[in-house]
Amino acid sequence: MALTSGRRRRRRRQMFSKSIASTYSPTRSRNFFLNLLKKSTTLPQLTQTHAQLILNGFRNDLSTITKLTHRLFDLNATSYARDVFLSIPNPDLFLFNVLIKGFSNTHSISLYTHLRKCTRLNPDNFTYAFAIASASTLSDEKVGMFLYEHAVVDGYGFDLFVGTAVVDFYFKIWRVELARKVFDKMPERDTVLWNSMISGLVKNCCFEDAIRVFRDMLEDGGIRLDSTSVAAVLPAFSELQELISGMEVQCLALKLGFHSHVYVLTGLISLYSKGGEIEAAKLLFGEIGRPDLVSCNAMISGYTSNGESECSVRLFKQLLGSGEKVNSSTIVGLIPVLSPFGYLNLTNCIHSFCVKYGFVSQSSVSTALTTAYSRLNEIESARQLFDESSEKTPASWNAMISGYTQNGLTEAAISLFQEMQMSKVGPNPVTLTSILSACAQLGALSLGKWVHGLVKSKSFDSNIYVSTALIDMYAKCGSIREARQLFDLMLGKNVVTWNAMISGYGLHGQGQDALRLFSEMLHSGVSPNGVTFLSLLYACSHAGLVKEGEEIFRSMVHANQFKPLAEHYACMVDILGRAGQLEKAFKFIKEMPVEPGPAEWGALLGACMIHKDKKLAHVASERLFELDPENVGYYVLLSNLYSAERNYPLAASVRQNVKKRMLAKIPGCTLIEIGETPHVFTSGDRSHPQATEIYAMLEKLIRKMKEAGFQTETDTALHDVEEEEKELMVNVHSEKLAIAFGLVVTQPGTEIRIFKNLRVCVDCHTATKFISKITERVIVVRDANRFHHFKDGVCSCGDYW
DNA sequence: GTAGGGTTAG
Structure with missing residues (x-):
């Protein structure tokens, strides 16, 4: 479906005629073969034409051979094209350019190097543009940068082709600011360059900026919009849920005369279906005379996201039946249908279909399937696909890493991340977002901080996913102040960002701060969603704010017209119940x-x-x-x-x-990080090399605690063992061991941070209060539910957890 | 032009 804009086609023609005119004078028979090549639409036809032109002595005729190579690439016969190229004794720059463009992968880069080192040819603007485009498909930061430097040295830095390729490249490697800088510095801008800017911003989630650039383009009288411009900006409107503005653009497209262009219609289908207007999308789809693959894909994903899974599956089957090839987008659009409904059978079917037709070798398809499997909790199948994929793109790594984090397999995620770093593929914002989420789940502050450093060095801070994940990581790893600092510095916050901060406060028992932040949120114009209310209720519950919780629940239902889900009701029961209003909670349920x-x-x-x-x-x-x-x-x-x-x-x-x-x-265990080494303890654990010192420290502590009035609370701890024995068992709970260890190995005055996988028990909670007082230490405990900050014999949770 | 891999709550 490589429909190109008129502009690009003109450029390409220009390129061809220049070369032919400068090198050769056209002869009749050469024209005959050039024509024949143009008409050869299948590989067998092309092979035949190739044989004929060899028989007629055109074996080494550059213009014919170049055309042949070009057509071979069109038909995806890349190794054939390479063989033809290798048979030419003295390829010219033009032929090199066709090859560099055709491969668009590492071969392009090797060809470029070969061109410079082993021939007397000099690269031109096309060479650079194509080579940089290859660096984009490879997401190879280093290669792209040096190619651009070479282009600048050769005087092509401000060339339109090169500039556009560079802008595309920077967007591809997520360097939004660098792309913008190149765009701003270009002395001349054509429609293609503007369009690259718009679609690049959209791909980097800078939706407001994309719309702004689109409006600038409208106001720039010298520039013509085309259907691609409209199609490029439409996703920005649908992401921002600005259906109305999107419709204004539709009117504009109408005025400009390309409203029925299939690109625009496809963009609109996407706009309407993301806005929940599936009926409008269906109508538009009907307006397309013969829908192509891309528009079908848009419709499939439209059905999918609007819960019409049967329609989506039907259209998919129709597409298969019609003999039309499908691509990775088709599969990707179906994935949300596959997972929540547990369509494991259909997933397996699609998987074998992709194997049968050789699609799995496409990294985008195997990535999509990896995602589908991991959403279905079929993590082994996902891993198998990942291991079998020959070419691992950043997306394939990310799919597997996020598959692990989303299934709670955080250690696996981190170890795969380490493996990824050993490979040639570097982490991008998507990778780091997943890893930060893993750190948050695990409480791995030191790794989280290291990732933060990486984020800063790569200038990924402007990415909203990354910075939101950073806030969440700091909050969940106990550094709520650090989280707030980042939050305050952030420019474009969305609902998720606000939610992460609000729930962070909830986690630390700072209910009032959560409520204050909520009113700030309303002020800022960001509308709350279900998660916002849940986080607020949760914050109220952990701070014992009953009245406030009831107020939030009421406002959710009345002022915000939000229908509470099961989770919201449960949280409300929790608020009332924890506060001791059990009858009221029971009544609420009934x-x-x-x-x-x-x-x-x-x-x-x-x-x-x-x-x-x-x-x-x-x-x-x-x-x-x-x-x-x-x-x-x-x-x-x-x-x-x-x-x-x-x-x-x-x-x-x-x-x-x-x-x-x-x-x-589930057995309880507690983790403590000393430096960057994690130490894990289970109840009664003696496996630690320093066990003797730990138990000695614990004994000393318990003696001092008892002197200070501590009484062991054994009520709900164990079952029917003797009182004395019970006390012994409680005394060696994993959190006590971890704290004792922390006291053994750290300097006086150092804060101790521990992480427990279950909720902390009453006895450990009381004991930790005593220990914080006796040893004059701040002890931070993250349990399964929340944070406890112990200082001076008092806990921040107010004994409420 | 479609679609990928990513953040919040439980």
């Missing part, structure tokens, strides 16, 4: 307009645990066993509740039940 699910009952059960309400706990757990029999957590809670009442037989029977169902409790 009065819900939708059927309460495991989330709501689970929240109620958790609250019953805190406030030791046995009766209500039974009601909640009975419902939970019905709704979610596989979940171990509820059994553990219930068993702990019985233990707390010293009803050991019942507690044991619940645990028996768990065993019968082969459900296992």
